[in-house]
Amino acid sequence: MTTLLRTEDVRKAYGGVHALDSCTVEVEEGSVAGLIGPNGSGKTTLFNVVTGYAKADAGHVYLSGKKITNVSPDKVFALGIGRTFQLTRIFASLTVLENMLVASRNGRSAARRHAMEQLEFVGIAGHHAALAGTLSYGQRKLLELAYVLVADPAVILLDEPAGGINLSLVNHIADRIRELNAAGKTFLIVEHNMEFVMGLCDQVTVLDSGAVVAAAYLGEDPDPEDADPAEDE
Amino acid sequence: MGSTVMRTQRATAGLALIVLAAAAVAFPLVFSSPVITNYAVYALIFVAVVSAWNVFSGFSGYISLGHAVFFGSGAYTVGIAARDWHVNGVSVFALLPVAAAVGAVIAVPFGLVALRVRRHTFIVITIAVFFIFQLMAANFSFTGGSVGVAAPFLPWNPTSFNDHFYYITLGCAVVAIVIAVLVRRSRFGLQLRAIRDDEDRARGLGVRTMKVKLTAFVLSATVSGLVGGVWFLYLTQVQPPSGYDPLFDLSLVLMAFLGGLGTIIGPVLGALIIEPGQLYLTIRYTSGYLSEILLGALFLLVALFVPRGIVPTVGEWVKRLRTRGRPAVEAVPAPATASPPEATGAPASEARR
Numbered sequence: 001m002t003t004l005l006r007t008e009d010v011r012k013a014y015g016g017v018h019a020l021d022s023c024t025v026e027v028e029e030g031s032v033a034g035l036i037g038p039n040g041s042g043k044t045t046l047f048n049v050v051t052g053y054a055k056a057d058a059g060h061v062y063l064s065g066k067k068i069t070n071v072s073p074d075k076v077f078a079l080g081i082g083r084t085f086q087l088t089r090i091f092a093s094l095t096v097l098e099n100m101l102v103a104s105r106n107g108r109s110a111a112r113r114h115a116m117e118q119l120e121f122v123g124i125a126g127h128h129a130a131l132a133g134t135l136s137y138g139q140r141k142l143l144e145l146a147y148v149l150v151a152d153p154a155v156i157l158l159d160e161p162a163g164g165i166n167l168s169l170v171n172h173i174a175d176r177i178r179e180l181n182a183a184g185k186t187f188l189i190v191e192h193n194m195e196f197v198m199g200l201c202d203q204v205t206v207l208d209s210g211a212v213v214a215a216a217y218l219g220e221d222p223d224p225e226d227a228d229p230a231e232d233e
Numbered sequence: 234m235g236s237t238v239m240r241t242q243r244a245t246a247g248l249a250l251i252v253l254a255a256a257a258v259a260f261p262l263v264f265s266s267p268v269i270t271n272y273a274v275y276a277l278i279f280v281a282v283v284s285a286w287n288v289f290s291g292f293s294g295y296i297s298l299g300h301a302v303f304f305g306s307g308a309y310t311v312g313i314a315a316r317d318w319h320v321n322g323v324s325v326f327a328l329l330p331v332a333a334a335v336g337a338v339i340a341v342p343f344g345l346v347a348l349r350v351r352r353h354t355f356i357v358i359t360i361a362v363f364f365i366f367q368l369m370a371a372n373f374s375f376t377g378g379s380v381g382v383a384a385p386f387l388p389w390n391p392t393s394f395n396d397h398f399y400y401i402t403l404g405c406a407v408v409a410i411v412i413a414v415l416v417r418r419s420r421f422g423l424q425l426r427a428i429r430d431d432e433d434r435a436r437g438l439g440v441r442t443m444k445v446k447l448t449a450f451v452l453s454a455t456v457s458g459l460v461g462g463v464w465f466l467y468l469t470q471v472q473p474p475s476g477y478d479p480l481f482d483l484s485l486v487l488m489a490f491l492g493g494l495g496t497i498i499g500p501v502l503g504a505l506i507i508e509p510g511q512l513y514l515t516i517r518y519t520s521g522y523l524s525e526i527l528l529g530a531l532f533l534l535v536a537l538f539v540p541r542g543i544v545p546t547v548g549e550w551v552k553r554l555r556t557r558g559r560p561a562v563e564a565v566p567a568p569a570t571a572s573p574p575e576a577t578g579a580p581a582s583e584a585r586r
Binding site: 051052053072073074076077078082083085089090091092093094098101102103104105108147148151 | 436438
């Protein structure tokens with residue numbers, strides 16, 4: 001497998017707080033990678049640095065070997081990295097379909113058709129004409145996933161996709177991720193729901209205080225010489 | 234069934250538009266009094282300029298209190314160009330594109346500075362730039378200082394003078410509304426509205442926000458500059474306090490908020506209500522302050538009772554009546570039915586590969 005996304009010795013501090021400290025994370029192409037760790041361990045900060053929402057103080061971010069450190073969010077998206085947020089961020093005053101079209105680069109009719117396909121895929125096509133602000137929290141999660149898919153990104157960063165939603169919707173989202181991954185999409189997922197992570201991810205990286213403390217490929221046979229604290233738990 | 238309803242709605246809307254257009258064209262023929270047509274001309278000037286303002290501020294959510302800069306500069310441009318280039322008679326209307334171009338040229342550096350910040354800071358910067366222009370107009374010699382600039386004489390019969398301007402301002406209003414409609418329906422308009430909801434999220438979805446905002450700002454300034462030129466020719470003079478009038482922008486904001494910020498019809502409705510009312514009070518009570526006091530009071534009433542404006546509020550009432558007893562949006566979809574046929578629906582924990 002080749003490395004699609006890589007952060008190398010990334011550092012980020014807010015005042016005296018080191019949110020990321022020499023953080024190196026690799027995501028293999030075609031994999032579902034999990035990023036776990038306690039609150040404040042730097043998971044979302046790493047997402048922000050990768051997607052251009054925060055500037056790295058030091059270190060680099062690479063996508064397919066190309067350096068994309070501190071590139072603006074619109075360019076990062078154009079390069080093929082889409083993301084969702086821990087607290088869903090949708091365009092509340094636009095309709096569901098209009099939300100989908102914001103990220104689209106196709107012509108009008110092709111864009112609408114593609115957007116409707118994605119809405120069908122996540123299961124909220126019936127609400128395409130509703131204002132996004134009227135959707136429930138779970139539906140917003142699905143919408144956020146759908147409009148990231150519109151531009152067909154190479155790698156998708158999901159920040160707590162299972163957070164704050166019921167079990168059936170968690171399973172629904174997991175199924176969608178699995179199908180997309182089978183179709184070749186690469187994922188990096190921040191999640192506190194360990195059942196969700198262990199059921200979905202090929203590789204897991206553990207962050208603490210901004211640094212990687214463990215990393216493992218879940219599909220491999222455990223090596224007693226290289227015990228992984230994450231799996232021990 | 235649905236398409237039949239849609240066709241009927243479209244036909245009704247088309248018919249209403251034709252009736253409205255016919256009424257607008259026939260207005261000065263029916264109401265020939267210059268007093269009435271004077272009201273109509275001012276109302277149409279504000280319909281045009283508030284629609285232009287709405288293209289930027291209404292769609293993007295960046296509330297500009299500096300559009301008087303473009304309006305006043307358009308007025309001064311026509312006046313100074315006519316004076317210095319010795320343009321007389323109706324040829325002076327050929328200078329209107331220059332007024333529009335000056336509005337656009339000013340908007341580029343203005344926007345590059347102001348659009349780097351958001352919300353209240355943006356508003357403060359627009360006010361600051363506005364006062365810079367007012368002070369420059371009062372102090373530069375080429376602007377005529379505090380005396381201002383007078384317009385060249387138009388060789389029109391005084392009895393039909395207002396009628397000419399009625400049709401000119403009607404044309405400006407139609408152009409501004411059509412631009413607003415086209416922008417709102419375009420991908421560019423969608424990106425502006427996405428910026429209004431969550432600018433950072435829009436950036437994360439590939440929207441080049443600075444470029445989109447600046448384009449809308451320049452487009453809005455272009456129309457404002459042109460309308461400012463028409464206003465100057467109608468008023469026949471411009472001075473710093475009238476060209477760069479702080480009440481101008483407050484009126485625009487109130488018109489848009491009263492009618493419905495970001496809608497097409499709302500700001501038009503606001504202009505048609507507020508401008509004639511303001512003009513009537515100014516003419517009726519010559520002290521001049523009453524209209525300003527009432528304008529402020531109206532602002533408070535709108536903010537308290539119709540914060541979203543007339544058009545969205547009435548639209549919501551109509552929707553409530555139509556959907557009475559039914560939820561506007563159904564509950565969370567059942568994942569099993571929403572999944573494609575090949576989806577297993579198995580719990581995540583059971584599906585580890």
